[in-house]
Amino acid sequence: MNKTLNQKAWWLVLPVLLLVAFNAFIPLMTVVNYSLQETFGDNVFFWEGLTWFEGVLNSERFHAAFLRQLLFTGMILAIEVPLGIAVALTMPRKGPWVSVCLVLMALPLLIPWNVVGAMWNIFALPDIGLLGYTLNSMGVDYNFTQQPVAAWMTTVVMDVWHWTSLVVLLCYAGLCSIPDAYYQAARIDGASAWATFRYIQLPKMKRVLTIAILLRFMDSFMIYTEPFVLTGGGPGNTTTFLSIDLVKIALGQFDLGPAAAMSLIYFLVVLLICWAFYTIMMRDENQ
Amino acid sequence: MIRTRQWIVPTLYIAFLMLPIYGLISMSFKTTNEILGGFSFFPNEFTLANYEKIFTDPTWYNGYINSLIYVVMNTVISVSVALPAAYAFSRYRFLGDKHLFFWLLTNRMAPPAVFALPFFQLYSAIGLFDTHIAVALAHCLFNIPLAVWILEGFMSGVPKELDETAYLDGYSFWRFFIRIFIPTIAAGIGVAAFFCFMYSWVELLLAKTLTSVAAKPIAATMTRTASTSGYELGLLAAAGSLTIIPGAFVIYFVRNYIAKGFALGRV
């Protein structure tokens, strides 16, 4: 589209700018403020410079939470993306079942996150939950409240259950946009199912896949509610991811300085990776 | 026509999705004794007591009402302000437009955990603590950028010639926008509203942080139950099951636009 130069467009953007800036700048300034100072209450502040930042960056606790977060995000991306693509490929594209499939698949996405956590908590309880009971009666010693591995597995499966549908729906939309003629041409050319996937479907899905991976990366890196309700960060702190740790420090311990510094580092990491993704995506679009 | 073998994957996947939901729903129809006594696939003693409690106890049903109120508020606000902004991004170039757009998107990437405490202080400071509007406004942080992103995608699919023709026909900007443009992108508005509803309805951390009694969302009420009165699992399950319903409704209404919407109009 040929966009016309018009500075008055700023008036149209103003309400958005005000609302978002109100929510973004002021809190952010507060955070920056706290991250550079020390307070013992009563609104008395002492300049601390970069002490908190150094503290956070050097703290074992932060490293541990960061690594756990990376591991978690890596695991769910590795499962959700291929699974999402696979389900999207096999979903019907025409006919009466399409609506049914879409509605049922979208359902997990619209459940409040604490209900998701609570649901899986109940589901996985060793004696009375459907999953927990079944596993234990099959001879598997399963107790996610006490075993770190079980806790991790349950958290990962819960996230897969919760969010894979987002990948599915995005890929499905990408697939639906491929005109029939491409499939017909592939049939005429004698292409196998794999060749059709590799040369037609996958390239056409590239854009939506990028969006899907970006969204999943962002949201999983910021995840808080579901694992918190499911495991509380435990057993111990084995499933304490970055957000959970941050909230513990900020709202639980009211250690404003370290919390603020950690917030900023956290935010910067997310921003950096998203900026990288965004640039790649925009570059592809302009090609 | 899809081959029979292809049915296996979607069917298994949907079965996988339905299992925990079934677990929740079936538990909501059991008595606490039955739940704690052991596992049963179907409720042996079918009871509606849990649902009765929720529908009759104000602390419970107010939770739903509160949640619905701020979610609807947020959706209306987000979509309304996003519409002119998206139009500006779609049709015009102006100083700093690309940077502004990117900055908006970064807010979508903001970890709520980072903002929990600052928001608490900010909204308390302006006296909006424990109000619906506070949560509605707070959710604007990430919902407005999302709405702008989605709407801009849809708007870019409408050729500029439409606008120019309307101006030639004598429409003023707002009259054109409301009577011609908005109906054209109705699908996009539906999709944007769906996503705003979704992300606001499911968000817990900020909603809990900014409220205490008057505007307490259902999510907070549920967590209170688990901790204070011990394990009233049946009640919890019933409350959880009820939260699925608004979501199901919304999906059902936009089901035809879901595929389009997820493509964000940019395919």
Place this chain on the structure above:
Amino acid sequence: MRTVVCISTWMRISSRLRTSTANTMARIDFKNVRHAYPPPPGQPPVYALQEVNQIWEDGGAYALLGPSGCGKTTLLNIISGLLTPSEGAVCFDGQDVTRLPTTERHIAQVFQFPVVYDTMTVFDNLAFPLRNRRMPEKQVAERVEQIAAMLDLQASLKNRAAGLTADGKQKISLGRGLVRSDVNVIMFDEPLTVIDPHLKWLLRSKLKELHKQIGVTMIYVTHDQTEALTFADKVVVMYEGTVVQVGTPVELFSRPNHTFVGYFIGSPGMNVLPCEVENGTAVYRGHRVDVSNLVEKGLDGKLEIGVRPEFVAFSSHGIPVRVDKVDDLGRFQVATVNHDGDIIKMVLAEDAEIPSENPRIRFEPDNTRIYENDWVVEAVSQ
């Protein structure tokens, strides 16, 4: 579903099949082919193809011409196997292929908009069908070079297919069809739709040239009569699900069998006027008109006379008209005249004079025909 098996033709042709090596050409038979797309529940089927009985000789260049919705794409997809007809049979060289899947019919199809594999180079695109059939790489390279030369694509072989212009991509689509040596029929579904106008002519000529070179049966679907008439040896005109006429462009022009053919072909189209038959002569609004296909048997139903504007002339006695408009189109003029509310078009030489007083027109009898219910009446030899 009734399937008609072409047993007699099969026996006749089978001996020939045993001696031929690869199926490089195919005669196409349609036997009672009808097709209805699945209707919404509770409603009767609507037939996209009413009834097609045709024999198309191999090696021919055919055009399927008709307006949108006339069934031509349906027919094309039945030939290529992308669609199975609800009734009837299709035979290639006598062999019933109605239920045969696309890959085994040895056909190629070029679609309305270019279908190329974006991630591959032009070379890989052309090589794709051959590699799928496990041809040795050396042969693949030879064949691709050969086809690329025919299509003037050699310069871009190493480029990414996605970067080519629309006509380049259509050439790639075409190339993928040509590169296989076992292709019976190449089908084109309105392939020039997205091509720039000044390139359309070039591509059309290229297609005609290729047809002469290779001789494979080509079927070209279009709604543009210019494309059809310049490309094809034989044009198949379709209207509302039936094949209305098959013939060379000249035949279709001078002897249209159906009012639709007359109207659709030629610009301006044929004049169709209501008439009656009294005492063995055709009468148009009280004026006697001589026609070339007079019949003795009783005619009922809707009667019309059809005459092309090229065969309507001014004359001293004839049907009085009022001249509404004269358009000068360079090498000829088109006059629009009016008689009793009927609009009649005439094509006149560029320097022909339009009479100013009492203009009267006359239809040339050899090229005026009676149509009954839109179909030309078979002349009885007199």
